[in-house]
Amino acid sequence: MNEFLLIFGMALVTFIIRYPVLAFLSKMNLPEKYLSGLKFVPPTVLTAIIIPQLLFDKDKLDISFQNPQLIAGVLAALIAWKSKNLLLTIVLGMGIYLGLRWILAI
Amino acid sequence: MSEKNTKQPLTRWVEFFNGAKAIFPLEVGAIPFGIIFGALAVTSGLSPAGTMSMSLFVFAGASQFIAAGLIASGTGIFLIIATTFIVNLRHVLYSATLAPYVKNLPQKWLIPLGFWLTDEAFVVTIQRYQEKDTSPHKHWFFFGAAIFMYINWAAFTFVGIKAGQSIKDPASWGLDFAMIVTFIGMLIPMIKSKSIILAVVSAAVSSVLFNNLPYQMGLFLAAIIGITAGVIGQSIWPSAQEDETNE
Known part of the structure; x- marks a missing residue:
């Protein structure tokens, strides 16, 4: 190559x-109309990146407690909402995710 | 409003360092991603120099990741480049959003800022631009955020290249989830009005419905549908009733 x-x-x-x-x-x-629509770009693009990563496991929809991405993602969202602290959300969210993967692998 | 603006405007370097500070958590989230990219790319058959060059010259994480996967599966150059184009198409929305704010900047600013326009740099910068103060140096905030994101990405690609020569199957560790947690942490504080909730829910549902489209086209479509829903929501709930204040 x-x-x-x-x-x-x-x-x-x-x-x-x-x-x-x-x-x-x-x-x-x-035009003003165009400008007012643009504020929706950041939240919608982020949502469209996040949601499939949480709900799908290799193209298969998986909405269950066996899905560590989904559980960790929901908990991370709660942490973000309550704490408003990005770094804390990342560290705790990752910790929860890796912990869940470890438990589910047993 | 005019009361607030009587304050001394922030200097260039204060803006620069504020940008660097604002992007710091996002860099932490990108660290595992950079390492995994570096490791994955060299195990996929890209040379260490090629891997490093990709981070330095393409500088678009998701597409680099996908390119590494395609190289491993023996895909041809043209198809990899075409895939890169489609995967990065969402950046058109970022450029379109930032454009009205960079009206008075000369080309020597627009070229590097365009090159450095990643998801992370975009999100922190647009929030700075949307703040009400009239600082004339907000592009220095963008500069500070973007350059540190770039250095971070290059540095951890390098770490990944070194690590890739000794670890097997780097993608199986689950560290790439750090990027998603980072994006969740960025998204949640943005949801502060009815029309944004409508936009986000529409984008979420669409992203599930279109998930089977190839090359992440579903992502782009879902974003467009979400934006449209948000604009409709705005006409249903006039902005006076919405809580849009940046407190």
């Missing part, structure tokens, strides 16, 4: 996604 070509191509398409829209839209006057 030609690694140079691969990485050059991946870098190029990624930059083409990130940069031109930033450059061109920043030169335009955008």
Whole structure:
């Protein structure tokens, strides 16, 4: 495999996604309606990344107590909500997840 | 409102260090991901130099991960690049969201900021831009957040490359879940109005329905549906009734 070509191509398409829209839209006057819709981008993208990772195990829906991602994810959400502390959420959430995996593997 | 703005505006370097501070927890969440990527890529057949270059020049975690998997399965270069494009398509939404805030920045800023626009840098930066104060140096916050995310990603890719030569099956340890926990921690505080709840629930349901679409197209579709639902929600519940204040 030609690694140079691969990485050059991946870098190029990624930059083409990130940069031109930033450059061109920043030169335009955008309608108020458009701007008010954009505040939904961060929460919806994050949700769309998170939810399938919690509910699916290799393309199979798994909503049960045997699913450590789901249990740890729900608990992490509760910790985030109560503590409002991101670092604490990450550390506790990961601890719970690894603990559950260990218990379920016994 | 004008009362608050009479304060001295923050200097460039204060913004820079605030950005670096804001992204710190997200870097912690990205550490296992970087290590696993480095380890996985070298065990997939990418050379150590190629693995390092990918983190330095592509700098898009999810797509790098998928690329490593595709290399291992013997997929051709063109298909890997096309997959990268689709997996990273969500970044269009980030650029579109940030664009109105970077109106007055010259190209020498827009090019690096575009290159460094990861999930993490986007989320902390957009929150800074949405704060009400009129600091003229908010792009320095972006710069501070982005450059430390970049250094962190490169450094832990390197650790992963070194570790990958001695550990077997790095993906089986479950450490990649750190990224999801990080995103949960970012998401929860954002949910503070009825229209955002509607947007998030719509995106969640759609992401399950479209999960079987290839190359994470479901992610992109679910986000678009969620945004649309949010805009509709906003017209049902006018913003005056919504609790949108950043307290």
